[in-house]
Amino acid sequence: MPMLDRQDDVFILDIGDGENRFHPDWLAAVDAALDEVEKAEGPRALVTAATGKFFSNGLDLEWLIAHAEQRHDYVRRVHGLFARMLSLPVVTVAALQGHTFAAGAMLSLAHDFRVMRADRGYWCLPEVDINIPFTPGMSALIQARLTPQTAHEAMTTGRRYGGHDALAAAVVDRAVDEEAVRRAAVEIARSQVGKAGPTLGTIKTRMYAPALAALRDKDNTLD
Secondary structure: OOEEEEEOOEEEEEOOOOOOOEOHHHHHHHHHHHHHHHHOOOOOEEEEEOOOOEEEOOEOHHHHHHOHHHHHHHHHHHHHHHHHHHOOOOEEEEEEOOEEEOHHHHHHHOOOEEEEEOOOOOEEOOHHHHOOOOOHHHHHHHHHHOOHHHHHHHHHHOOEEOHHHHHHOOOOOEEEOHHHHHHHHHHHHHOOHHHOOHHHHHHHHHHOHHHHHHHHOOOOOOO
16 A cells, blocks of 8 residues: 655655555545645655556556446546646656556656656556547646647557657656666655745646646546
8 A cells, every 4th residue: 555754855655566556545545645745844845656567557447347336436536636646736756667557657647757767667558459538637637748749649559658768758757777766756856845835836736727627527537
């Protein structure tokens, strides 16, 4: 389960060591961690990291199939996480040490910065291959954070971007050796701790107003 730690002014949210899919309990734990980050005072920033082969494989499809009657509420919770991270009033950095797929890739895009392992692991939006269309909110998030050309390619082809390709396409901000991923993310976060506060939150909220509105639209659906 996700665990929150703090190194001086940098909070580190480790989201797990498995596939880190968005099970409802996982979502609740992440929300609780973000509550703590938001309620803290003074300079601070957030790094979201994981351990093992995966950063995140996104939606918990097995749970979703078993609880189809909760589909709408589940999607709303996922969108709520994206919207919250996108507008969080602290600088956020995703440390992508492993495979980052589907909603996991979208979660990474909701961060301000991304650091990815250069030699192994893929960043991918495979929805076109698994026949799950993007919701309007998901589409808005992706298109707000990627260039039009990259968003089109990623969304319509399901391309798997390795670290160097992701850097060239501006999907990520740095591609580094495996052992340097988390360290580089913390360095970026530490350099921006003084930005935390309501002004940063307002800037993000206004900058991404259309995407946030789409994510918060209660009519969003995976159909």
